[in-house]
Amino acid sequence: MESKIISAGKRGDKIRSDCYIELEKIDSGINIEIKSKVNAMYGNTLREQVKRLCEFFELDKIRVYVEDFGALEATIAARFELAVKTMFPDITKDFLPDFHPENHYGTTKDKLRRSRLYLPGNEPKFYPNAGLHKPDGIILDLEDSVSPSEKEAARYLVRNTLRATNFYKAERMVRINQLPMGLEDLDFIIPHNVNVILIPKVESADQIKQVEEKILKLKNEHNLSNDVFFMPIIESALGVIKAYEIATASKYNCSLAIGLEDYTADIGTQRTDEGKESIFARSMLVNAAKAARLQPIDTVYSDVANMDGLRESVLEAKNLGFEGKGCIHPRQIKVIHEAFAPDSSEVEKAKKIVLAFDEATKKGIGVVSLGSKMVDAPVVKRAQNTITLAILNNLLPENWKELN
Amino acid sequence: MEMVKNAAGRMVPVEVNGEKQVPYMGIGKHKPAGTKAKPSIKTCADYPEDGNKIKASLKDALVASGLKDGMTISTHHHLRNGDVLTNYLFDVIHEMGVKGIRWFPSASFPCHEHLIPYLEDGTIHHIEGSMNGPLGKYTTEGKMAGIGILRSHGGRYQSVQDGEVHIDIAVIAAPTADPFGNATGDRGPSACGLIGFALADSEYADNVIVVTDNLVPFPCVPWQIQGNNVDFVVEIDSLGDPSKIVSGTTQVTKSPDRLLIAEYVADFIEAAGIMKDGFSLQAGAGGTNLAFALFLKDKMKQKGVKARFMRGGSTQYLVQMLEEGLTDYILDGQTFDLEGVRSMRENANHVNTSPFTSYNYHGKGNFASIIDAVVLGATEVDINFNANVVTHSDGYLLHGIGGWQNCLFGKCTILAIPSFRDRIPVIVDEVTTLVGPGELIDVIVTERGIAINPKRQDLLDAVKDSGLPIKTIEEIRDEVHQICGKPEPPKVDKSKPIAIIKWVDGTVLDSVFQIIK
Numbered sequence: 001m002e003s004k005i006i007s008a009g010k011r012g013d014k015i016r017s018d019c020y021i022e023l024e025k026i027d028s029g030i031n032i033e034i035k036s037k038v039n040a041m042y043g044n045t046l047r048e049q050v051k052r053l054c055e056f057f058e059l060d061k062i063r064v065y066v067e068d069f070g071a072l073e074a075t076i077a078a079r080f081e082l083a084v085k086t087m088f089p090d091i092t093k094d095f096l097p098d099f100h101p102e103n104h105y106g107t108t109k110d111k112l113r114r115s116r117l118y119l120p121g122n123e124p125k126f127y128p129n130a131g132l133h134k135p136d137g138i139i140l141d142l143e144d145s146v147s148p149s150e151k152e153a154a155r156y157l158v159r160n161t162l163r164a165t166n167f168y169k170a171e172r173m174v175r176i177n178q179l180p181m182g183l184e185d186l187d188f189i190i191p192h193n194v195n196v197i198l199i200p201k202v203e204s205a206d207q208i209k210q211v212e213e214k215i216l217k218l219k220n221e222h223n224l225s226n227d228v229f230f231m232p233i234i235e236s237a238l239g240v241i242k243a244y245e246i247a248t249a250s251k252y253n254c255s256l257a258i259g260l261e262d263y264t265a266d267i268g269t270q271r272t273d274e275g276k277e278s279i280f281a282r283s284m285l286v287n288a289a290k291a292a293r294l295q296p297i298d299t300v301y302s303d304v305a306n307m308d309g310l311r312e313s314v315l316e317a318k319n320l321g322f323e324g325k326g327c328i329h330p331r332q333i334k335v336i337h338e339a340f341a342p343d344s345s346e347v348e349k350a351k352k353i354v355l356a357f358d359e360a361t362k363k364g365i366g367v368v369s370l371g372s373k374m375v376d377a378p379v380v381k382r383a384q385n386t387i388t389l390a391i392l393n394n395l396l397p398e399n400w401k402e403l404n
Numbered sequence: 405m406e407m408v409k410n411a412a413g414r415m416v417p418v419e420v421n422g423e424k425q426v427p428y429m430g431i432g433k434h435k436p437a438g439t440k441a442k443p444s445i446k447t448c449a450d451y452p453e454d455g456n457k458i459k460a461s462l463k464d465a466l467v468a469s470g471l472k473d474g475m476t477i478s479t480h481h482h483l484r485n486g487d488v489l490t491n492y493l494f495d496v497i498h499e500m501g502v503k504g505i506r507w508f509p510s511a512s513f514p515c516h517e518h519l520i521p522y523l524e525d526g527t528i529h530h531i532e533g534s535m536n537g538p539l540g541k542y543t544t545e546g547k548m549a550g551i552g553i554l555r556s557h558g559g560r561y562q563s564v565q566d567g568e569v570h571i572d573i574a575v576i577a578a579p580t581a582d583p584f585g586n587a588t589g590d591r592g593p594s595a596c597g598l599i600g601f602a603l604a605d606s607e608y609a610d611n612v613i614v615v616t617d618n619l620v621p622f623p624c625v626p627w628q629i630q631g632n633n634v635d636f637v638v639e640i641d642s643l644g645d646p647s648k649i650v651s652g653t654t655q656v657t658k659s660p661d662r663l664l665i666a667e668y669v670a671d672f673i674e675a676a677g678i679m680k681d682g683f684s685l686q687a688g689a690g691g692t693n694l695a696f697a698l699f700l701k702d703k704m705k706q707k708g709v710k711a712r713f714m715r716g717g718s719t720q721y722l723v724q725m726l727e728e729g730l731t732d733y734i735l736d737g738q739t740f741d742l743e744g745v746r747s748m749r750e751n752a753n754h755v756n757t758s759p760f761t762s763y764n765y766h767g768k769g770n771f772a773s774i775i776d777a778v779v780l781g782a783t784e785v786d787i788n789f790n791a792n793v794v795t796h797s798d799g800y801l802l803h804g805i806g807g808w809q810n811c812l813f814g815k816c817t818i819l820a821i822p823s824f825r826d827r828i829p830v831i832v833d834e835v836t837t838l839v840g841p842g843e844l845i846d847v848i849v850t851e852r853g854i855a856i857n858p859k860r861q862d863l864l865d866a867v868k869d870s871g872l873p874i875k876t877i878e879e880i881r882d883e884v885h886q887i888c889g890k891p892e893p894p895k896v897d898k899s900k901p902i903a904i905i906k907w908v909d910g911t912v913l914d915s916v917f918q919i920i921k
Contacts, residue, residue, distance in 0.1 A: 016826050038827050040798030041891035070826030072887065100886075125826075128887050129661050132851050166887075330660035394871065 006087040008153060009079035011067045017125035019071040023083045024063040030054050036068035049073060053080045056095050057088075073097065074164035075124040078156035097164040099193075106226050107171050107195040109254045112136050112388065113231075113295055113324040115336045116173060120145035121154035127161050131168025133330035139173040142185050143200050151177070155188040162192040171195045173231070179207050183214050190218040194228060196254065201262065202232040203239045205249035212250045229254035231297065235262035240281045243288030255324065256289040257297035258282055273309070275316075286321035300326035307335050314339035341393035342386045350386035351400070353379065358401075405901065407915075412790075414838050416912040417901050421506075421530060421550045423568075425904070428911040431841060436910070440766065441567035443608050455584040455622055457637045462615060463496050465636040466573065469611035471497070474504040474529070475572040478605045481511035482577060482589055482596040482738070486648030489577045489615055489640070491518040498527045506550075508569055509533035510560060510601040511804045515648070523548055532569065533560075534794075534804020535903065543902050544800045546918035552801075552903030554794055554916075556809035557601065557737075558763025558770075559906050564604045565766045568910055574605035574612045576629060577643050581616035585634025586627035589739075590749045590756070592618030594643040596650060597718070597739020597748055599628050600758030606633040617643045628756060654719045654741040656698060657691030661822060661851045666692050668872065669779055669820050669849045670699035675870035676863055678777045678816060679709055686715035686778040686811060687722075692820050693779055697721045704730050715762065715775055718744035718754065726754060735771065737762065737807060763810035765908050770813065778814035782821050784835045787877050789842030789857050791819060792835040794905060797828050799836055799894030799919050801903060809908050812844035816863070823850040829884045829891055831877065836894055838914040839905055852880050895920045 004024070011020035032050050036043060050064055068076070074097045081095050116137035119126045123145075130138050140158040142151065158174060174189045175198035176182035182199065189197075199211055208230060215228055230253050232246050239246065240263070247256050260271055260278050269277045282298070289296035298317040301310045314325050314336050325336050342350065352370055357380045360368045368375040390396040397403060407415045410427035418425055426434060451457065459465040471477075477497075479490045490509065497505060503526045507519075514537035522528045523542065530550025535543045543552050555563060563569045578587030579594040589599040594617055606612050606629050614629065615638045624631075657663060669692075673679050679700065687693040698721060704710070711731040714722050718736045720743035725731050727747075734754045739745050747754045762771040772778075783802065784792040796802045811817070823831050831850065846863060848855040853875035856863050867874060896917035903916040 038798075040894055041828060042889060044892055045889050070828065072827060073889065129851055133660060133664060331663060 006083050008083035008086065011069070015069045017070050017072065017075065019069060019076055019079055020067040021076075021079045021083045022063075022065040023087050024065075025087075026061055026063045028061055030060060031063040032066075033064070034066045034068065036066070036070075038068065038070050046076070049076060050080070053077065053084075053095060057081075057084045057091055057093075059084070071124065072128065072164075074160040075157065078160045079153070082153050082156050097160050099163050100166050102166050102168070103163065103172070103193060105169065106193075107229065109227075109229055110295075111171060111254075112385075112392070113171070113255055113297060114340045115325060115327050115333045116297075117170075117327045117330060117333065118145065118175070118300070121158045122146050122150045124157060124161070127165045130330065131166060131170045133333050134168070135170050135327060135330070135333045136324070137171035137173045137196065138167055139175050139198060141175045142182075143175050143177050151181070155185060159188045159192055162189060162194060173198060175200060175233075176211075179210060183210060186211070186214050186218060190215055190228065191222045191224065193226060196229045196231055198231045198233055198257070200233045200259070201235045201239070202246050203236055204242060205245045208232055208246060208249035208253065212252060215252075228252065231255040231257050233257045233259045234281075234285060235259035236266045237263070239263075240284050243285050244291055247288045247292035247294050253292070253294055255295040255297045256285055256292070257324075257326070258285045258299050260299040282317075282320055282322075290321065295323045296321055297324040298322040298326070300328050301332065302328065304329040304332065307331070310335050311339050337393060340389065341395060342389055344395070346386055347390045347395055350383035350390070351396075353383035354387055355401070357383075405899065407901075410912065412838055412841060412913060414914040415898065416904060416915050417551070420553065420904055420912075426911045428907050428913045431843065432909075434909040434911045436566050440565045441570065441608060444610055455631075457585055457631075457634065458583050459636045459638050462493065462613070462638050462640065463500065465613045465638050466496065466500065468636060469573045469613065471500065471502055471573060473502055474506075475502075476506040476508050476570060478508040478571045478574045478609065479510070480576065480599065480601045480605070481509060481513065482599050482601065483594065483644040483649050484596070485513040485515045486594075486644035486646060487513060487515055487577070488642060488644040489575070490516060492640070493575055494519055494522050494527060498522055498525075503527060504529045507531050507533065508571060510557065511806065512536050512539050514538060534806075535801045536803060540801030544795075544916065544919050545921070546900060546902050548902065551901060552916075553906060554805055554903055555906045556763065556805045556908055557759040557807045558765055558772075558810040559805070559908050559910065560601075561604045561759050561763065562765040562908065562910055563906070564608045565764070566910060571605055571609035572611065574602065574609035576602040576606065576612065576614050576634075578614045578616040578629065579643065580618045580620055580624055581614050581637060582620050582622040582624035582631065583637055584622050585612070585614045585629070585631035585637050586622070586624040587614050587616065587629040587631075587634070588624055588626050589628060590626070590745060592616070594618070594646055594649055595745050597745045598736060598756035600737065600756060602629060603758040603760060606630070611635045613638060615640055615643065617641060650739060650745060651741045654694060654721075655691065656695045656721075659691070662692045663695050664851050665820050665822065665849055666695035667699050668851075668854055669696045669818060670703055671870070671872055672818070672847065672849060672854055672867065673700060673777055674703050674707075675872060676816070676866045679703060679707070681709055682712045683709075683776045684711060684713050684715070684774065686775050686814060688717050688780060690781050692781070694719060694721055696779055696820060697725070701725055701730060715771065715778075716740075716744065718747065720744065723747040723754070726751065735761075759807070759810075763807055763908075765910070770810070772810050773813040773815075775811075775814040777816040777818060778811045779818045779820055780808055780811055782819045782830070782840075784830055784832050785819055785821065785845070785848055785877075786832050786835045786842070787881055789845040789848065789877065790835050790838050791840040791842070791845055792837045793839050795837040795916055797832065797836055797891060797894065799896045799917070801916055805839060805905070809840060812840050816846050817844060818847040818849060819845060820849045823852045823880055823884045824888050827888045829881075829888055831881045831884050832891070833881070837905060837916055841913075848877060848880070850880055852883055855880055
């Protein structure tokens with residue numbers, strides 16, 4: 001018998017909330033050895049879990065070695081499954097952790113997407129508490145934050161995280177890899193109630209259509225009825241020129257985002273704080289998104305220590321027409337939300353419009369007017385959004401109409 | 405070993421290291437009567453008229469102090485993890501062939517791993533102080549000859565005053581001293597701020613040895629330790645490693661979860677109406693506590709609120725508040741960074757204090773109970789708000805008590821803690837070791853929400869419309885169990901206590917048991 005050791009996961013002094021797993025074929029029986037930092041509290045629990053996993057995958061004649069650094073069950077299961085499927089490529093069944101009871105919610109196309117927090121797709125220590133920082137969306141990233149050698153590991157981990165980790169009502173997002181690899185990623189995430197797919201480096205409408213087709217196929221196969229929306233990310237000169245075509249490629253597009261690191265490299269320049277080099281791209285993107293009735297979403301602000309710089313950057317984005325910003329650190333979320341908050345004159349104006357709309361609806365009049373001015377439906381919608389933002393930022397009580 | 409159940413429902417030994425013990429009776433119930441322990445009478449005629457008490461070496465001073473087997477020797481933790489003196493002291497004692505010492509430090513640090521061979525060969529019989537890191541592991545595995553005794557800073561003072569611990573020789577590390585024995589910690593190459601933890605020892609020990617690496621001509625001013633209480637002065641090359649004595653700069657946590665906790669603490673203190681002109685506050689030097697002070701500082705500035713005093717552990721952040729006029733005074737118990745040391749030296753409103761003023765059970769009142777809010781940490785808190793600071797959930801001794809127990813008497817005691825650490829729940833069904841009774845603990849702030857002790861209806865009412873995530877402690881515990889799974893209890897031998905936890909009044913609050921490996 002060949003005696004080849006297959007391993008998965010991570011180990012080392014700096015590893016936290018993760019584990020390392022080795023499998024080796026042996027002559028008979030199941031031989032489990034576990035070393036754990038939390039052995040005193042979870043030694044038996046760990047052993048039971050490993051036994052259950054061996055049973056599920058019908059493993060016998062196997063040596064299992066686990067080095068655990070306080071990994072949660074869904075992480076251990078993901079690492080184990082990767083090792084099993086590497087050793088036995090014929091095994092096709094998936095070990096799916098139970099859905100967290102809070103994870104069944106859906107989303108809508110026009111949901112607020114002010115902040116979206118990127119989490120690297122192969123770093124389990126960031127997951128359990130991410131939602132506590134109240135971002136509008138959490139992105140489990142399979143793309144740039146995952147090294148090529150960890151792509152497969154990240155798929156299992158992201159899948160298990162979508163199921164088992166409480167997102168605390170944040171929109172559940174995944175950034176897939178660039179196509180065609182990204183199409184395979186969809187197999188791992190679509191059946192697990194993902195709300196929004198971020199599609200990187202989009203340069204054509206066709207790429208969006210490929211994603212849409214694949215998702216419709218998976219939804220059929222798995223009998224899924226939840227809506228999955230798309231946020232294409234434009235990161236090149238060609239993508240910018242084709243922005244409107246991309247924005248209108250699918251009815252599932254909800255937002256259009258820009259990624260400036262790659263864009264500036266593509267046009268042969270560098271990002272500056274002032275941002276003159278990207279003004280065309282950003283304005284083009286805002287214009288294309290608005291024309292297609294999508295939310296324009298700005299790039300990330302990468303200096304996590306500079307909160308004043310972040311605030312300025314969000315205010316500038318807001319003035320250009322952007323409605324959201326990427327975050328790479330949870331502390332950025334609050335600053336972004338505050339900067340996107342309406343000012344008091346905006347709130348006062350929005351209140352008047354919403355009240356006028358209510359009045360018109362009550363009277364059964366189709367036309368909303370404020371003084372002598374007619375108010376269009378999109379203006380009403382924007383006023384309603386302003387009110388929502390004002391309430392979210394504690395600038396207005398929820399029952400403001402009663403108090404008015 | 406005979407054990408009884410105390411008033412907190414914990415099993416504790418009735419006798420420890422040959423001394424009879426009083427089991428914990430409840431808060432403020434144990435009131436010893438009689439007279440405080442008395443130091444022996446000394447006469448100035450027996451001391452050099454020229455005031456020069458210098459001995460050529462530490463060994464000479466120990467010989468002159470009459471060092472013999474079985475004595476109690478005290479040291480202090482002002483030099484923290486940079487302490488070289490204590491290790492050197494026991495090297496000397498070991499060389500002299502003296503055995504069975506009761507070591508009575510105000511705290512121990514990982515650097516004291518050096519002493520493990522002396523525990524093994526009988527130089528040291530047992531430790532009464534704290535057993536951190538390697539010493540904690542050694543003790544918990546049942547290797548120490550005697551039973552360890554953990555006390556708070558105030559409890560240490562109390563144990564000296566009511567004769568529970570008689571100190572034969574106190575060895576005081578003094579960053580600056582004169583030949584008469586006047587000593588201070590706020591200057592010199594090994595400056596640590598203040599040396600107040602040695603105050604009781606200087607007054608009550610039979611023999612007091614001041615050891616310094618910065619001898620100055622008489623007078624050493626200020627004299628935090630008074631030369632009139634000192635028998636001998638010894639000069640050595642270096643007391644310790646300055647970089648480990650105080651941090652150059654203390655660092656605010658960068659962890660987003662800890663920052664969230666810190667922000668919730670500041671929000672709570674504002675929402676509960678505690679933050680108002682003339683209020684007072686105590687916060688430690690952990691990363692979360694430092695961050696909390698920064699958040700609170702912003703709020704105080706915004707609202708134009710000024711505190712009357714801040715109780716330290718001082719750090720650069722408290723110093724900033726003092727210098728920016730956000731507090732009238734810092735009452736400092738120990739100094740954590742160089743800015744703290746500088747401020748204490750230069751600013752008359754940065755006052756050095758000893759555990760006597762704030763913490764001592766036999767004092768006629770205590771500063772600790774005057775403070776409006778105190779923010780502390782813990783290793784575990786249970787659903788009855790009982791808390792642990794000395795053991796890990798795996799049963800191993802990890803930290804000392806420090807001033808933690810004494811601070812619980814503040815008007816609003818807040819524990820700022822993560823709900824779990826790397827799968828290890830911090831909010832638990834029952835604490836591994838009881839160090840702080842739940843009736844003194846008012847608020848638990850975690851990243852998953854804030855739990856208020858149901859006994860504090862006033863606080864519950866004050867914050868009910870604040871928008872803060874107020875939860876029951878059971879809700880937080882359930883959430884933690886959902887994430888981590890339910891932990892197994894530590895595997896310990898309940899017939900073998902290896903250390904006891906004293907309450908501030910000298911009674912036995914709980915036992916720490918030997919680990920089964």
